[in-house]
Amino acid sequence: MTNSPTTTGDSDRTPFATKAHIRYALRCLRMLPSAYEADDSNRLTFGFFAVGALSMLDGMDRIDQKEKQDYRDWINHRWNPRKGGFSGQPSVDLRAYSDSTESLDQPHITHTYAALLLLGLLSVPQADDPSPANPYIGLDLPKLLEFIAGCQRSNGSFCPFPSSTEQDVRFVYCAAAILATVNVKPERVIDVQATVNFLAACRRYDGGYGQAPHLESQGGTTYCALAALSLLGRLEDSLSADDALETVKWLVDRQTAHDDLTAEDSDDELDAALGGPESKLIDVESKSCVRDQLLEGGTPLPEPLVAGFQGRPGKPLDACYSFWCTAALSIIQKHSVFSRISSSKVTSKASAFSHSALYHDPLANIRFLLHCQSKQWGGIARFPNDLPDLYHNYLALGSISLSYALRSNFAHGQSETLKGCGQNPLAEHDPSLNIPFSTVKWIKQCFSPEGHQQIQPQKKIEHLS
Template sequence: MTTKLAKAQHAQYFQRFIHLLPNQLAIHDSIRLTIAFFALSGLDVLNSLDVLNEKKRTEAIEWIYQLQVSGAGPRSGFQGSTSISNDASRYQTGHLTMTYLGLASLLTLGDDLSRVDKKSIIEGVRACQNDDGSFTATLTGSESDMRFIYCACCISSILDDWSGIDKHKAIDYITKSISYDGGIGQGPGLESHGGSTFCAVASLFLMDELTKTLTEKQMNRLRYWCLMRQVGGFHGRPNKHEDTCYSFWVGATLQILGARHFTDATENRAYVLTTQDSVLGGLAKFDNSPPDPLHTYLGLCGLSLLGEPGLQGVNAALNISQSAFAQLEEIHKTWASD
């Protein structure tokens, strides 16, 4: 088993996705921004963002701003790709996940968010909240669950404007989604899951409501549920296989809850490294699966939380690097002084 992280190979892996979308991922063209986020943020966590010269960074920033649906009232936000022409504006609508990833990617690239239509985006966020407190991804209708509460909270935190969220309703939805076993599902009555538990805990943390909403008993049950997800690496639900991405989803949840030090870091790291391709780069879901951008990025973030040498720190709640978070803090200071 490889015991060394193949940093250079992983950086090359991400660069390939920035220059060209592989044929096997063409089906995901409508959410190309998601892949761009993984690649850019992955390079950032690897401390390798300097492989992109100023021209390439500028081109990436301009491409992301092309995805902004601005001044469209409740349809405002970012969309996932340029597949929908600007000439077909009646079909354009923001998507909460794409809006969060667009803003996060701009921060990663060092942009000052000066061209972000904050007022319209917040209007778009507000339009996506349902009466039960959950959010749909788009105004035109979609699934509604914990993922989109998280995206709405990230957008609000980044833009430093919470007027687009009815916090009371969102918190009520989250608390009703706490399962009998202490974990949190995608919605009320649904099975606890590592991903939805992260989304719920991170959302409460970003709203500054975590310790105000959950009792110490609930917090301890959450910690216990997350700690029980470790086999060597982590899985997302009981009786499931270890999966690289949960080294972040569950690891970040434990970080927010102040309990990550109770995990076995050595075993977690060993599992993640069994999934890496040390020749072509990339990390996979399982040790016998091909690498993909999502698991490569989240696997690296999981290792970062463990303090892996050579990796940049990660802000667990927003899922961006510490340098991107520092950029955000400077932006907030500028906005506050305006």
């Protein structure tokens, strides 16, 4: 029995299960399933995935103002005033049982990233609260910046908290995203050039980026490296046209049609809504990438194609990598480094690649993610017929939105829209911060020069704008 996508009952017969996904996010937000008990340290981040999904699905009106305030209060209690960051859960928070005035929980750079964005998501102006208060009033911004600076290691990498010895490109991304969120010039807080050098050391021969120097390329870490460079304002001068083309090639090579899925997995309503006949997946032995099949003389692709993304060569498809790869492509596309790829003045090494090497099919990715929807529970799983989870659900939603937005240079035939795919059912998504653009706009307002004065009236912080 297939786990085909459900419909919302809308007149256009879209297969995107908006209402079911809203119900799934609400259930997880209000009571996490027991399977999440082992990951209780990540409870705050799970909240970010749930609320972020509701924001993308235009479902924030399902949470009233009192409930939102309760969540904001819980998040603010995760702040460690002595160390300057947020923890993921109240493991040793004794304030409810003693006269202690501060949390003893260890703050973490990942949870700090999630907490700041979650406070913004829970406070975006809505019909029932068109002029909300700045949710960051009272945030000890200098202490937060001290925490971020303390997480940087001498080689430019970042660890999860100052006493840790880990180095990981994912923590570099969190640091860059936090500084962009609070609208503070990175050079005022961290050694940006050392971080750029560390990211360069994480770059691999194939154009991807590893978790640390000398480790293999992976979709998630490639996204983190590119997003960090973009947020730090250093992507343009860190990648030549040749480098950028190699990275694009590596990313689009991750789009793969999986032979474990067959034509029987198609759904009539899904196919009708996407504007094509019965969906078929190319039966490619050894799971060849989509791009290889599009080179001149290659095997013709069946239409419409269903193809998601893998994290590394030879690995299975996974909905989360649909986000990591499409978001990375979106970041490159919006920078001038992409126009240098497209220019006829690129070096001989870059021009040696066929134009088809830039091919990636956003519509095929959307089809794959729609097949990953859970008809029974709502939510999106890592792969068709798997159980949904908050992590894959949120990233899949982001990838669907980004795939609608990707245009021309990554779309076959230089098309301006995804023909037959209808309108984007989701909010437009920021690929660098991984939240809806509407929330980015609100957070920028909160951390504008005027907002900084509300947050820290006695402190002068040099802001970006």
